[in-house]
Amino acid sequence: MIKMNVGIIGGSDGLGKTLIYYFREEFEVYITGTDHKKGRGVADKLNVNYIESNIEIADISDILVISVPIQYTSDVIREVAPFMKSGSLMVDVTSVKEEPLKTMQEVLPDTVEYLPTHPIFGPRTTRLDNQVIVLTADKKGEWYRKAYNYLSNKNMRVIETTAKKHDFMMSIVQVLTHFSFISTASAIEKLKVDLSETEDYESPIYNLMIDMIARIVAQNPYLTYNIQSMNNNGSKIRNTFAEAVNELKDVINDKDEEKFVKIANRATKNMGDITNALGRSDKAINALNYEYIILNNSIGQEVGLKHIYSGKIHTGILESVDGKTAVLREGSKVKKLRIANIRILHPEELYKWKIDNLNTVTQSISCVFSKRVHVETIENAVMKIDNIIDIRLTDVYAGPQIDDDFISLTFEVTTLTKEDIQNVKDLFTGFGGSIR
The missing domain is CATH 3.30.70.380 (Ferrodoxin-fold anticodon-binding domain)
Structure with a gap:
């Protein structure tokens, strides 16, 4: 059977590179990149094809995925639109949808179907199960049905909506949260606080909050900026956040306890199902505590520790657990592994790994x-x-x-x-x- 050609413009970095892992077993994958040396290296390593020209990849692709920085998406769509195969599909994966949709509507011929999408997960995601993807098609042709079924069969949570509603919802999910998290991180920096000194005073909730803030701040700042600047709702969202911060600041500075309580109660009611929120956060806290308990009880014993991003498994005698680090002796070598980046294998998993690898x-x-x-x-x-x-x-x-x-x-x-x-x-x- 001849495999369908999937082209990924921007396949040497970020989400575009991650998509290779999902597509390469089922499709013939071609990628482009701005750095040809790097792109060829990625293609060789992942056993896919590299093409230097966006136009050439458009010409051979049955499905063409645009995975470039938000500010360049519309330009790339215009560049390749005249060269798309008749009967093919164009997909983009940016986190704003109104502008790409408008461009596709304007420049693509009637013989090419288009599907603006937003996979709501990042390049560090290793599985598609239960991950969310948003489809914002204004027309649903034959390709739409195929794409929807493909994603559903991967056990993804598929959301169908309009580009306008998507961008408003993402102004809350991304613009507001990123803005508030980065503001908090910036305030900590301005206060000249060494976060390592707060460790002795950390509560589990504080730990989770700092980890979430760090996850956002560690993202590509150019991407984060473009999410802020290119969402049409961004200005209103940021202004409303600033108004809320200033209102709360003034209430506390004025020692107006009654007004503070009213604001807090209104905000709490608007958060929805607080019981579920508490349950989910309790699960996260208990999971962290449980992992530390298991690790501490395993000191002096043989363990298997799996790196959750690389997938590499380390086996040996666990010598100590010190704060955020597990110290493992592998034969004559001693390795220090960040606890946040590993999970301990169940005995059955470790046993199977030994059989398969030793x-x-x-x-x-x-x-x-x-x-x-x-x-x-x-x-x-x-x-x-x-x-x-x-x-x-x-x-x-x-x-x-x-x-x-x-x-x-x-x-x-x-x-x-x-x-x-x-x-x-x-x-x-x-x-x-x-x-x-």
Whole structure:
């Protein structure tokens, strides 16, 4: 079967690069980028195709994804529109929708369908399950149905709305929250506060808040600025936020407790289902605390720690948990891993990882037992020993060298290390056996 061609303009960075991981197994993927050396490197590493020209990629693509900075999106749409294949689809993935939609309406021929979208997740997202994507099509053709079904089959939460409503909602979800978070981070900087000094005074809620603020502030500042400046609702949102801050400031400075309480109560009522909000935040706090408890209880034991972004798994003896860092000894090496970036593997996960990634040891062990021994009991006991992969009976012998009331059993045992073989022998002798 010939794979459909998916072109990603801006596929060497950010969300465009992330999209490669989702598309490359099902489609023939082509990407462009402004830095051709970097783009070719990304394409080689991810086993996709690199094309230097936006026009050439438009000419061969069945689906063309525009994934460039917001301020360049309309220019790129105009650049490639005349070269789109008849019957193809253009998609953009920017976080403002009114301007790209207007441009597509103006410049694309009737033979090309267009679908303005907004995947509401960032480049660090590793799975599509339960992620939100917004579709803001003004017309729904054949491609729309295919795209909707494709996204639904990926277990994504698909929202259908207009570009105008999308941009208003994102003025709350992005413009207001980013503006308030960056304002808070800027105030902390102006106060010359060293956040590391606040650690001894941190509450779980403060931890979550600082982490969320840091996540926003750490984003590409040019992208954050363009989200602010290119949303048509941005000015009204920021002005309203500033008015709210000034009102609250004046109320507190004037020591007007009654008015403060009224403002707080009105704001609380407008937050909606407070019970659910408390439940969700409790879950987040408990998850953090639970992870620390598990790590602390695992000190001195073998653990597997998975980096949640790279997917790399580190195994070894957990030596200590110090604040925000887990210290792991891997053989002769000691590694320090940020707890925020790892999760501890369940014992079953660690066991499976060892089987899949470590060299195994297989050895035959012969042992003389009483004829009354129950073979299945021995095998079940062996399988409960750490690092045992398999055990099977390969020989039963009751020849002249074996006393009449005894029998020699030979088991083939597969383990993860040579040391585990000795543990099996110790168990056999514990059952009254005698190793031959």
